[in-house]
Amino acid sequence: MTKRVCSLVAGLVAAMVMVGCGKKEEPVAAAPAPVVAKAIVIGLDDNFPPMGFRDDRNELVGFDIDLAKEAGKRLGVEVTFKPIDWSAKESELNGKRIDVLWNGLTITEERKANILFTKPYLENRQIVVVAESSGITSKAQLKGKVVGVQDGSSAVDAVQKDEATAKSLKELKKFGDNVTALMDLSAGRLDALVVDEIVGRYYTAKKPRDYRVLEDNFGTEDYGVGTRKDDTELAAKLDKALDDMKADGTAAKISTQWFGKDIVKK
Known part of the structure; x- marks a missing residue:
């Protein structure tokens, strides 16, 4: 092999090494942080007074309705209510047809397997x-x-x-x-x-x-608000909203309107 050919081969090898060394791995994009949606759908039994029911004008009213609306304002989200078959509530929630269960929902160990609960807000x-x-x-x-x-x-x-x-x-x-x-x-x-x-x-x-x-x-x-198990951010924000409502007297005011006294669990 001539010196010229050897030089060419050496040059090509060097170039390949430089190219190989210069190649950078594309960074793996980090998973986006979960965010609370701009609107949440609350599932309820609309025949469950005084927590959630229809008045004489067929409008949804109740203690939990008022609490949920106030929490929505504090979270900056639009709250809508969807009547569901209460016996199928977990399927509705985990099938993502609703985002939250808020209607006198009792916290039980069995339900904890499929529902993430906020802290209790009422004793029953x-x-x-x-x-x-x-x-x-x-x-x-x-x-x-x-x-x-x-x-x-x-x-x-x-x-x-x-x-x-x-x-x-x-x-x-x-x-x-x-x-x-x-x-x-x-x-x-x-x-x-x-x-x-x-x-x-x-x-x-x-x-x-x-x-x-x-x-x-x-x-x-105890009653609690229920979200999907992986909706940890939403549950945390609802917890904070409820805590703030208890602290500033809003929850007590809503309770007094419906029950004649403050029965909210501190």
Whole structure:
């Protein structure tokens, strides 16, 4: 090989090495940080007074409705409400047909598997409502009786966890909403109804001569706002909004408008 050829080969090799060394890896783009959308859709049972229901003008009103609207203002997002089948609430949420569950949603260990909850904002009990004329005065007397609950509500779990009482019932009858269940109770088709205290007290106060609330209950629980498990930023922002509303008295004001006093959990 001549010196000229050797020089050419050496030059080519050097050039290739320089090109290879000079080539830079393209930087991998970082995943964009999750952001809260400009609008959120809140799923609810629109027949669940006083938390969320339709008034005489068919407009959605309620304690949770007012809280959610105020939180939306503080987050700078548009809030819309979508009535859903409450028994399918987790499917609606995780199927992304709604973004938030905010309607007297009880925090349970079972629900935590599929829902990310905010901190509790209300405390609730599962009470037993009977007709005023009923001879039932305790849970023990529910033996052999037909007891109503709203399908998909925490009342179902509360009754089933009390195994002795649950096994003693003639039937645990499930309804699409508590309003229909109360109508059946008035008509004598039910012996008792297990329902959220906040809802049950609201109805029984309207018709104190028709209904009576037992001293016995099926336990205490907390309400929280639910988001998808991966929606951590939205949940954190909702938590802050709720904390701020408690701190500046807004939550107490809304509570007083609906319940006559501040019952918000601090």
